[in-house]
Amino acid sequence: MRPEFWRLYRHLIFGSILVILTSILFLLFSSVQRNTLLAQSNVCADAEISLAMGLHGIPLQTPNDSQFDLSSLSDKTFSDEDIKEIIQNKKIITSSLGISSLVLPDLAQTAEIKSTRDDNILPITRLFSQFLQTPHISEAKKLSMIDWMECVQISPFEQTKPPLASNFAHVFIQGEGFAYLWQLADKRVFQVSIVYKRYYQTAIIITIVSIAMLIMLVFVWKEFSSLENRRKSFENFTRKIAQGNGRIPDEIPDGSGALKELAYSFDSMSSHIQRLLKVQREMINAISHELRTPIARLRFGLEVIKDEVDQDNLMTIEALEGDVEELNTLVDEVLTYGKLEQGSLNLHFEDTNIRQLVDGVLQHNSLLLSHLKVEVAFSEDESGVLADAHHMHRALQNLILNAAKYANTKVSVVFHQDAERWQVDIEDDGSGIPLEDRDKVFIPFQRLDNSRTRASGGYGLGLAIVQRIAFWHGGAVLVDESELGGAKFSFIWSRNQHKNTLS
Structure with missing residues (x-):
C-alpha cells in the first residue's frame, strides 16, 4: 500500500479507536459519577428528614430507617428557629474512604453514617413515610421544614381521581426519579422528592465524542488536502503537456508517492x-x-x-x-x-471589433457568397472583443465559407456575449451533419462519406485550423443542429484568458 493511503487509513482507524475508547471510558466514569451523586443526594435527604424528626424528639420505628444515629437529640428541646438553623447549616463531610459524617452547628456533635449501602431507597421510603404521616408535627410545620431543606423539594401535584387511599403514596415519576405523593387534610396533593444533582451525561458524551471526531477529521483533512494539492499540480502538468508546453518537471510534490509514479x-x-x-x-x-x-x-x-x-x-x-x-x-x-x-505562431491579442472582421470576410468573398442571403446579427456597441485579429479573421472566413459550401439559400452569423465569454454562431440551411459525425469534422484531412462532403471539395483542414485557433484563444468550436435546418458552428472563447496581455 502506498504511504499516503496508509497514512489516511491509519488516521481513520486510530481515530475510530480513539472515539470508541473515549466513549467507553467516559461511560464508565459517568456511571461511577452518577452513582456517587445519587448516593450523596440520598445521604443528604436522609440527614435532613432524620434531623426534622430527631429535633422534635420523634423516634424512628426501627434503627435501620435512617443511616444516621441521632438518638442523642431526643432528650433535648429545640425551638423552630433552632431547628431551621440546624437544618440549613448542617454539613455532611465525606472522607477519602467514602465515609460520610453529619456535623451539626452549635451542638458540638457529629453523627457518623452507620451504613454505606447502595440499596438505600427502601429506608429512604420508610423515612419519608414516617415524617409525612407522623401526627406529632402539624402539616403546616412540615411544609415549612421542607422549604428549609436543601435536598428535599415539594411542589403541588394535580389532584388524583379517585383520591389517594391514604395521605401518602410512593410512586415513580418518569424523568424525576422517585417521588412521594402527600395528601393533606384539605385534599391538596403535593409531590415530595429528593433533589438530585443534575449530571449532563448525554451532553458531555456528545461533546467528548465530537472533539475526538474533530481531531480525527483534522488529520484526515490534512491528508485529503495534501492529495488535492498534488492532484492540482498533476492537472496543471497535464494541461501544459496538452498544450504542447513541454514535459512534466522534476519537482513534483511528494516525490515518494504514487502520484509521482503516475506522473512519470x-x-x-x-x-x-x-x-x-x-x-x-x-x-x-x-x-x-x-x-x-x-x-x-x-x-x-x-x-x-x-x-x-x-x-x-x-x-x-x-x-x-x-x-x-x-x-x-x-x-x-x-x-x-x-x-x-x-504552437509556434506568435499570437497578438488586442481589442478587436468582431463586426468589422465579419464584414471584411463577407466583402472579400462577396463573389462566393453572391448566390446566398447572408444575415448578420451584431450590436454596434457590443462588438468589441479581445482576440488575435489575423487568426480570428482566418477562423471566421473558414467557418463562413464552410457554411456557404453547404447552404441552399441562407447563411446566418450571430454574435453573443456574457460576463465570461464571447460566442459567434454561424449557421446554414443545408443538409446538416449527423450527430455521430460531428466530432470527425475537426480531424485533419477527414472527409465524411455523406452528401454534405462528397461533392464539396476542400482539403479537410479548414475546420481543423478553426479548432486550433479557438484552442489558442482559450476556447472551443462546437457543432449543433441549426434552426435553419443545416449545421450550426459556435466559436466560443474566454473573456479572461488573455486579459493580462493588455496590461
Whole structure:
C-alpha cells in the first residue's frame, strides 16, 4: 500500500479507536459519577428528614430507617428557629474512604453514617413515610421544614381521581426519579422528592465524542488536502503537456508517492506520443516546404508557355494553372495547421471589433457568397472583443465559407456575449451533419462519406485550423443542429484568458 493511503487509513482507524475508547471510558466514569451523586443526594435527604424528626424528639420505628444515629437529640428541646438553623447549616463531610459524617452547628456533635449501602431507597421510603404521616408535627410545620431543606423539594401535584387511599403514596415519576405523593387534610396533593444533582451525561458524551471526531477529521483533512494539492499540480502538468508546453518537471510534490509514479508514467507516454507527432509534423512540413519549389517552377513554366500556345490549348493551360494554385493553397493550409498545432505562431491579442472582421470576410468573398442571403446579427456597441485579429479573421472566413459550401439559400452569423465569454454562431440551411459525425469534422484531412462532403471539395483542414485557433484563444468550436435546418458552428472563447496581455 502506498504511504499516503496508509497514512489516511491509519488516521481513520486510530481515530475510530480513539472515539470508541473515549466513549467507553467516559461511560464508565459517568456511571461511577452518577452513582456517587445519587448516593450523596440520598445521604443528604436522609440527614435532613432524620434531623426534622430527631429535633422534635420523634423516634424512628426501627434503627435501620435512617443511616444516621441521632438518638442523642431526643432528650433535648429545640425551638423552630433552632431547628431551621440546624437544618440549613448542617454539613455532611465525606472522607477519602467514602465515609460520610453529619456535623451539626452549635451542638458540638457529629453523627457518623452507620451504613454505606447502595440499596438505600427502601429506608429512604420508610423515612419519608414516617415524617409525612407522623401526627406529632402539624402539616403546616412540615411544609415549612421542607422549604428549609436543601435536598428535599415539594411542589403541588394535580389532584388524583379517585383520591389517594391514604395521605401518602410512593410512586415513580418518569424523568424525576422517585417521588412521594402527600395528601393533606384539605385534599391538596403535593409531590415530595429528593433533589438530585443534575449530571449532563448525554451532553458531555456528545461533546467528548465530537472533539475526538474533530481531531480525527483534522488529520484526515490534512491528508485529503495534501492529495488535492498534488492532484492540482498533476492537472496543471497535464494541461501544459496538452498544450504542447513541454514535459512534466522534476519537482513534483511528494516525490515518494504514487502520484509521482503516475506522473512519470504519463510523462513517458506523452513523450512517446509527442515524438510520433513531432516526426509526423516534421515530415508534413518538410514535404510542404519541398513542394513549394516545384510548384513555383510549374507556375513560372505555365506563364511562359501560356503566350506561345494557340487559342485551342489556352483553356488547358488555364486549367493547369488552377490545379497548381489549388496545390499551392493546400501547401499553405498544411503549413498553417502545422504551426497552430505546434504552437509556434506568435499570437497578438488586442481589442478587436468582431463586426468589422465579419464584414471584411463577407466583402472579400462577396463573389462566393453572391448566390446566398447572408444575415448578420451584431450590436454596434457590443462588438468589441479581445482576440488575435489575423487568426480570428482566418477562423471566421473558414467557418463562413464552410457554411456557404453547404447552404441552399441562407447563411446566418450571430454574435453573443456574457460576463465570461464571447460566442459567434454561424449557421446554414443545408443538409446538416449527423450527430455521430460531428466530432470527425475537426480531424485533419477527414472527409465524411455523406452528401454534405462528397461533392464539396476542400482539403479537410479548414475546420481543423478553426479548432486550433479557438484552442489558442482559450476556447472551443462546437457543432449543433441549426434552426435553419443545416449545421450550426459556435466559436466560443474566454473573456479572461488573455486579459493580462493588455496590461
